[in-house]
Structures are given as structure tokens and as C-alpha cells.
Amino acid sequence: SQKIEQNSEALNIQEGKTATLTCNYTNYSPAYLQWYRQDPGRGPVFLLLIRENEKEKRKERLKVTFDTTLKQSLFHITASQPADSATYLCALDETGANNLFFGTGTRLTVIP
Amino acid sequence: EAQVTQNPRYLITVTGKKLTVTCSQNMNHEYMSWYRQDPGLGLRQIYYSMNVEVTDKGDVPEGYKVSRKEKRNFPLILESPSPNQTSLYFCASSPRDPANGYTFGSGTRLTVV
Numbered sequence: 001s002q003k004i005e006q007n008s009e010a011l012n013i014q015e016g017k018t019a020t021l022t023c024n025y026t027n028y029s030p031a032y033l034q035w036y037r038q039d040p041g042r043g044p045v046f047l048l049l050i051r052e053n054e055k056e057k058r059k060e061r062l063k064v065t066f067d068t069t070l071k072q073s074l075f076h077i078t079a080s081q082p083a084d085s086a087t088y089l090c091a092l093d094e095t096g097a098n099n100l101f102f103g104t105g106t107r108l109t110v111i112p
Numbered sequence: 113e114a115q116v117t118q119n120p121r122y123l124i125t126v127t128g129k130k131l132t133v134t135c136s137q138n139m140n141h142e143y144m145s146w147y148r149q150d151p152g153l154g155l156r157q158i159y160y161s162m163n164v165e166v167t168d169k170g171d172v173p174e175g176y177k178v179s180r181k182e183k184r185n186f187p188l189i190l191e192s193p194s195p196n197q198t199s200l201y202f203c204a205s206s207p208r209d210p211a212n213g214y215t216f217g218s219g220t221r222l223t224v225v
Contacts, residue, residue, distance in 0.1 A: 034213050043116075043202050044155070046213025089155070093210065100145070100214065101171075104154035 002027040004103040006090060012109045013080055021075040021106045023090035030092035033066055033073050034100065038087045047088075048075075080110045114139045118203050118217035125193055125224055133188045133220050135203030143206040144186040145170070145214070146178065148199040155202070161186055193224040 003026040013019045023033070032051045036044035050057045050066045050073065057064045063076040077084050087107045091100040116137045125131055137144065145160040147170075157170030161180040175197055177189040186205075190197060200221050204214040 032210060034210070036213070041219065043204075043216030043218055044214075045216070049211055049213060091155075099157070099160055099170075101157070102147075102155040104152065 002101070004028070004090065004092065004101060006088075006103040006106045008106045009104075010107045010109070012111060015080060015082060015110050015112050017080055019077040019080045019084070019108055019110070021088050021090075021108065023073040023075070023103055025071050025092060028071075028092055028094055028101070030068075030094055033064075033090060033092045035062075035064055035073075035075050036089040036091060036102075038089060038105065040087075044089055077108075080108075082110045082112050085109050114215065116203055116205050116215050116217040118201075118220050121218065121220060123220060123222050125222070127194055127224055128192050131190050131193060131222075133190075133201060133203075133222070135186045135188065135217060136184050137186075137203075137205040137215070138184065139205060139207070139215065140183065141205035141215075142183070142208045144180065145204045145206075146176070146186070146188050147202045147204065148172065148197075149202060149219075150199050158188070158201075193222075195224050198222060198224050 005024045034049045035047045038044040048064045050064045061078045065074045087105040089105045091102045119134045142163050146158040147155040149155050156172045158176050159178040161167045203217040206214045
């Protein structure tokens, strides 16, 4: 069956450190993968997209990698801050038709 | 301001009483979608629409209907709500090019008693 697993339900990290979140998928061949941030009671907010032919993407303190051989994406937040505390979701689209499937998310807490 | 607007934000209803959750976007996006979010299960797609008059089932379409008569609107209809449809619902839209991701609405928290 198809699965998208974010293998840490919760992650605590000290302020200033780099947070690394993992997204693994099974039985998908994604055209691209996206990462979102979700705060409690709010809708997800788009952060980054990485395509199947890209290895790495950066945006300010964020970095995403995509390894189609390992079927894995890593999401890094460098110099983490308490304001980065939220749930982070990965999502992928197989067809390129913009139809997204989401993982269950990792709740990140950055401790001052 | 570019946004996806859902109404209502909160709704408590009784089993079997038909309801509609509205969704409207002002960005001229082709693609719209409905998700429900439940603890431990994440976001699951209910229905999506690639353009006007084009809709298709997602992972969990049972008990729901949608329509896309205009580009900006994508209402979600529950003809006969049941308690297992108690959930947090999100509408989202996107242009054809996914480079900027989906824009999500603020959510509708539905309770069916």
C-alpha cells in the first residue's frame, strides 16, 4: 500500500541548533515533494517545493533534500528559533497534476 | 489580499441534517481541493477539481459531494452528516504550476451529534 511516513511524531530541539525532519514514502513515484508548516487550529502554509530531478533546495534558513533512490526527503531548519515551533508536513504529487498526498506531520518544539 | 475563504469556521449540527461548507478563492486558481484532518491520520483528500466542471474523488469521498460551477467556488456538501464526519476541514487552491504550493483556508471545525 502507499504510505508517507514522517517518522518522528514530535521533535524537541534547543534554540540555535539545526532541526532535521524526515519524510519517507512507499509505493509512490512523486513528480515533486512539498513541505508545509501548520500552527494549531490553522491551515497549512507552503514552505518549499522540490522536484524529482533536484537534489537540494534552499530558502533562507530552510533546506530540503530529495533522494528518489532512498525514497526520502529531509527538511532542515538551521539556527532554529522558538518561533519555528509548529507541525511540519510533507506532501507529494505523483502525477504532476497537482494532486497532493500528505504525511501525518512532525511536531517541532524549539526550546529557548 | 490573496486568500482562500471558508465558511463557517465552526459548525455543530445533528445527524442527517444537510449542510454546505463554502470555499472561495480570489487568485484565479485552476485547482481546488477539500481535505479533512483527524488526529493521527493527517490530511486526507476528499475531492479535488482541476477546473470548472471537472471534479474527482480523493481518498475519502464517501458521504460528501462537491461542485465546481465557477472557477472561484468549490462548496463541500454533506447530504446526510454522520458523527464519523466530525473533523477539521480545509479547502485549498493552487495554480496549474505547483511551484508556489497550495493556499489553504483557515479551516472549518465540524461537529456532528
